[in-house]
Amino acid sequence: KKILGQHHNAVYIAYVLRFHPVIKELKKTLQRHRMLHMRVTATSYAPGWRPQKEFKHLYSASTKQGGGVILDLSHELDYIQYLTGNLSKISGQYGRSGNITIDAEDYADLLLETPQGPVNVHIDYFSRNSQRMIQIDFEKFSLDADLINFTIRKFTAKASQRRKIPGSLDQCYQQQMECFLERRSSGFSNLDEAEKLLKNILDFKRKYK
Numbered sequence: 001k002k003i004l005g006q007h008h009n010a011v012y013i014a015y016v017l018r019f020h021p022v023i024k025e026l027k028k029t030l031q032r033h034r035m036l037h038m039r040v041t042a043t044s045y046a047p048g049w050r051p052q053k054e055f056k057h058l059y060s061a062s063t064k065q066g067g068g069v070i071l072d073l074s075h076e077l078d079y080i081q082y083l084t085g086n087l088s089k090i091s092g093q094y095g096r097s098g099n100i101t102i103d104a105e106d107y108a109d110l111l112l113e114t115p116q117g118p119v120n121v122h123i124d125y126f127s128r129n130s131q132r133m134i135q136i137d138f139e140k141f142s143l144d145a146d147l148i149n150f151t152i153r154k155f156t157a158k159a160s161q162r163r164k165i166p167g168s169l170d171q172c173y174q175q176q177m178e179c180f181l182e183r184r185s186s187g188f189s190n191l192d193e194a195e196k197l198l199k200n201i202l203d204f205k206r207k208y209k
Contacts, residue, residue: 010183013194017172019173019175019179020079020172021167022145022150022151023082026134026143026152027082030084030136034138035116036139037117037119037136038116038135039121040076040119040133041133042076042131042132044125045125046125047100055100055101056102060072060125062103063104063105069105069124070108074198077112077200078194080114080119081114084115087114087196088114091110091111092204093108093208094110107122109122130148132146133147134147141154142154142155151163151164
């Protein structure tokens with residue numbers, strides 16, 4: 001960091017989900033309404049990510065190489081931090097339930113303490129049901145956001161309404177690259193944010209090992 005400061009270099013962390021249009025919509029809502037609780041789910045079958053390669057030969061399967069579902073899916077923890085503010089504490093449990101990895105954890109159930117309230121997170125490597133969902137409860141309504149299908153469903157006491165949010169994952173990457181090339185920091189995770197998040201993750205993994 002000292003060297004970067006001396007050379008006035010800009011550092012951006014490539015957490016692309018910050019550029020997801022559903023995340024942007026949720027950000028606006030959270031700025032206007034007080035959150036009571038958030039639940040995040042991110043599940044998928046990791047060997048299907050790169051079917052041309054044996055999963056156990058990839059870094060994701062090995063703790064020594066920095067693998068494991070918590071670091072791999074830290075995208076979820078980053079956008080939670082982006083939506084709610086810096087995480088003050090991570091607790092919960094994680095482990096290896098299946099035989100997908102060599103020794104890295106394949107699931108985690110986390111409780112995050114944030115400035116806006118509690119957030120429950122479930123992430124795993126072994127589910128055949130791919131999901132990237134966010135449920136947020138407010139005083140007068142609840143939202144179910146689907147990052148895979150680009151939808152937000154709003155629930156009130158009397159009705160529910162589903163909205164399709166325009167966009168695609170390719171457009172998220174395109175916006176990210178445009179911001180990077182134009183040196184626009186807005187939307188990016190910066191070095192300080194990423195460093196704090198990584199410290200929280202590593203502290204949690206050491207404590208609950």
